[in-house]
Amino acid sequence: MRFRFARIFLAIAVAFFPACRGGRSQTDLTLAGSTSIQPFADKWAEVFMEKHPGLGVNVQGGGSSTGIQACKSGACQIGMSSRELKGDEKDLFEIVVARDGLAIIVHPTNPVRGVKLAEVKQIFSGDLRSWKLLGGKDRAITVVTREEGSGTRGAFQELVMGKTRIFRGAITEDSNGTVREIIAQDPCAVGFISLGLVNEQVRSLDLDGAAANDENILNGRYKLVRPFLFVSLGEPAGLAKEFVDFVLSAEGQALVKKEGLLPIK
Amino acid sequence: MAKKTKERGKNRLERNDRLVRLALLVVAFSAVSVLLVITVFIVQQGTPIMFKYGLKSFLAGGNWYPSEKVFGLWPMIVGSLFVTAGALVIGIPFGLACAIVLTEFSSKKVRRVIKPVIELLAGIPSVVYGFMGVIILVPFIRQTFGGPGLSVLAASIVLGIMILPTIISISVDSLQAVPPSYREGSIALGATRWQTVKMVLFPAARSGIIASIILGMGRAVGETMATIMIAGNAAEIPRSLLAPVRTLTSNIALEMSYATGEHREALFATGVILFIIIMVLNTVANATSSRRRRQP
Numbered sequence: 001m002r003f004r005f006a007r008i009f010l011a012i013a014v015a016f017f018p019a020c021r022g023g024r025s026q027t028d029l030t031l032a033g034s035t036s037i038q039p040f041a042d043k044w045a046e047v048f049m050e051k052h053p054g055l056g057v058n059v060q061g062g063g064s065s066t067g068i069q070a071c072k073s074g075a076c077q078i079g080m081s082s083r084e085l086k087g088d089e090k091d092l093f094e095i096v097v098a099r100d101g102l103a104i105i106v107h108p109t110n111p112v113r114g115v116k117l118a119e120v121k122q123i124f125s126g127d128l129r130s131w132k133l134l135g136g137k138d139r140a141i142t143v144v145t146r147e148e149g150s151g152t153r154g155a156f157q158e159l160v161m162g163k164t165r166i167f168r169g170a171i172t173e174d175s176n177g178t179v180r181e182i183i184a185q186d187p188c189a190v191g192f193i194s195l196g197l198v199n200e201q202v203r204s205l206d207l208d209g210a211a212a213n214d215e216n217i218l219n220g221r222y223k224l225v226r227p228f229l230f231v232s233l234g235e236p237a238g239l240a241k242e243f244v245d246f247v248l249s250a251e252g253q254a255l256v257k258k259e260g261l262l263p264i265k
Numbered sequence: 266m267a268k269k270t271k272e273r274g275k276n277r278l279e280r281n282d283r284l285v286r287l288a289l290l291v292v293a294f295s296a297v298s299v300l301l302v303i304t305v306f307i308v309q310q311g312t313p314i315m316f317k318y319g320l321k322s323f324l325a326g327g328n329w330y331p332s333e334k335v336f337g338l339w340p341m342i343v344g345s346l347f348v349t350a351g352a353l354v355i356g357i358p359f360g361l362a363c364a365i366v367l368t369e370f371s372s373k374k375v376r377r378v379i380k381p382v383i384e385l386l387a388g389i390p391s392v393v394y395g396f397m398g399v400i401i402l403v404p405f406i407r408q409t410f411g412g413p414g415l416s417v418l419a420a421s422i423v424l425g426i427m428i429l430p431t432i433i434s435i436s437v438d439s440l441q442a443v444p445p446s447y448r449e450g451s452i453a454l455g456a457t458r459w460q461t462v463k464m465v466l467f468p469a470a471r472s473g474i475i476a477s478i479i480l481g482m483g484r485a486v487g488e489t490m491a492t493i494m495i496a497g498n499a500a501e502i503p504r505s506l507l508a509p510v511r512t513l514t515s516n517i518a519l520e521m522s523y524a525t526g527e528h529r530e531a532l533f534a535t536g537v538i539l540f541i542i543i544m545v546l547n548t549v550a551n552a553t554s555s556r557r558r559r560q561p
Contacts (some may be wrong), residue, residue: 035522063523142413147498148331149523157332165330168340168501171415171509174493174519185404186413 026056029239033060033067033080034151036176036194037228040098041080043255044247057243064151068092071231077240079231082151084158092231097247099262101195102156102224103204103212105180107187112136114206117223121160123190126167131188143170144179144191152176155226156192192224196260217262228261307540311533323534329500331520331528338535340502344510345486345542347503348496351421352428352485357478359425360432364474367433368440369462380437387430395494398423403495412507415497420510423491428481435480439473440466472553479550486542489514513539 031041038061045057062070064081068089071079085094104120106112112134115123122128123141132138145166146153157166173179176193183189184201195212198204204212207222216222230236236244246252253263315323318336326337363383367376398419407414443466451461467474489512497509498519511519517532517539524532 061522065523065525069525140412147519147523148329149520149525149528151523154332165333168328169499169508171413172498172500172511172519174522182415186407189413 026054027058028055029078029243030058030060030076031067031078031080031230032062032070032076034064034082034228035061036082036100036151037080037098040228040256040259040261043259044243044252047251047255048243048246051246052242055239063149064154065149068231071233074233077232078236078243081229081231082226083154084227085229085231089231092233093235095230095232095236095244095248096227096264097230097244098228098253098256098264099217099225100228101212101214101217101222101262102152102159102192102226103195103198104190104192104207104224105183105198105202105204106190107183107185108201108203109187110136110203112205114209116208117160120207121162121164124156124161124166124170125164126169137188139188142186142189143167144182144189145170145172146176146179146192147172147174150174152192152194156224159224159226194260214262225262304540307533307536310530311535311537314527314530315534315537324538327502329516331524331531334527336527336531336534338513338516338538340500341511341513341516341535342538343502344496345512345514345539347417347510348420348424348492348512349482349485351417351506352424353478353482355421355425356428356432356481356485360429360477360481361436361474363429363433364436364440365462367437369458369466380434383430383433385430386426387434391427391488391490392494394423394427395491398491398495406507410507412505413497413509415495415509416507417496417503417510418506420492420496420512421506423495424485424488427488427491428484431481431484432477435477436470436474439470439477442473443469476550476554479546479553483543483546483550486512486539486546487514489518493518513542 031045038059041059045059049055049057060076064083067076067079068081068085069079070076071092072089079092081094082100085092104115110131112131115134119128119134124143124145126143128134129141130138131141143166146156153166171182171189173182176197179191179193180197180199180202183191190205195204195217198212206212207224210216210221210223212222212224217225230244230247232240235241248264256263314336318334323336323338324342325339326335327339328335328337329340367379371379402419402422403414403416405414406412406416406419410418447465447469448461451465452458456464492512493515496512496515498511498515499509500511500516501508503510513535517535520528521532
């Protein structure tokens, strides 16, 4: 009887033991932060590890704010932020590793082709409620935004809204994918997502007469561009420096372009 | 010699007995202590910020802009109440009707098939309900009634369906627990079956039925995944059934991934409010169902 109990406890202990060690594949460099950058960082890490066998690069999400905090506390060597640093975050060392356009997207059947930046602001502040005023059908605009704390929302707030609040009645979703999905279903909806994630389900609006594409971003005519940042405590050194150098190299930047982002130059 | 062996065997048995009792006690208390740890943790994380910004502005404030340090939970509290009330409006009539049919107006064979099937409904993960809602219900509402589709109405319908198994199975149990003599007496007095249900069985099973409704309500208040997917999550008090709404649970789940500092604490505070609501509901449910047990 006694032994049977001992055996059961042992079995449980053994069952949990691997769980304790499961995550311990070798990690030499940890990146954490923006979920907008994460998929691209994963790509960089993958290629980087191919070139340096035996090294482990671990990429984690969590969001821009979390990444910046983790970097400050030393929990990761490189933090990823898809918004500009603010306030007391500014003492971190920052490197722009790529740029991303923000696209204002609508349903493909929406007759409205383009808007002005000021109109986008009015739409999201709740002052402009009907498509008719923009040359569309006489239907109410369904505004879709991201949740508080999201880097994409932070960038949109900064680039478009300024001090004005996004109005309370806006539908709120917690990922680029969900926003795109809702707009793909609703002919009256409008929202914003990363330019790289726009697909055939939705259509991006021209902004102040400039179509949302790489060319217009590079020549500065399309205004909604946010930087993707790597941040670190002081200038990166050692492996972190090697990784950053790789990301900024022609090869790293080519990867960026292939995945739908904009290179820094 | 033989006696001594027997004695030793008895001692061993006693010792094993104590050992098992101790082990069971530890396991039993670990469940309670988990609840305790969760309670302490949530309260400790969530209450300081409530008092820092003032309980009144926290509970009654209409604006939720954590990035500007504006924390007003009122729209979410009202949102939770609206959605839950909507779920009950849909869940109660269907649930009770189903319970009555199953106990009074169907054969044993039918009951034996239908009841387990209904209880199976409770086992479907909420994300599946949410997904069905997004794919079928939301476009339907948008095309038929207008608005964005993601709405109080959609959330109420889906939650109403989700609480059906709770309401039905507990109501069926309490209707079946009514002594057969009540039913027989009523029929003997010349009442029809519907009159019997309405005037004898329902009052006799009342506390059990109320408990079933309160437990269903608890499920509706606590549901997260399905509501996030179909309610639209606008942090504003909905002006109509077709407007989007955010519940307390959605508020936490929607924003927790990126929340830091005071924003995070405010989400814990949301959890405290939710915790209090659920506690009150459960206490009321326990009180009514214990009254049922005391009554014959």
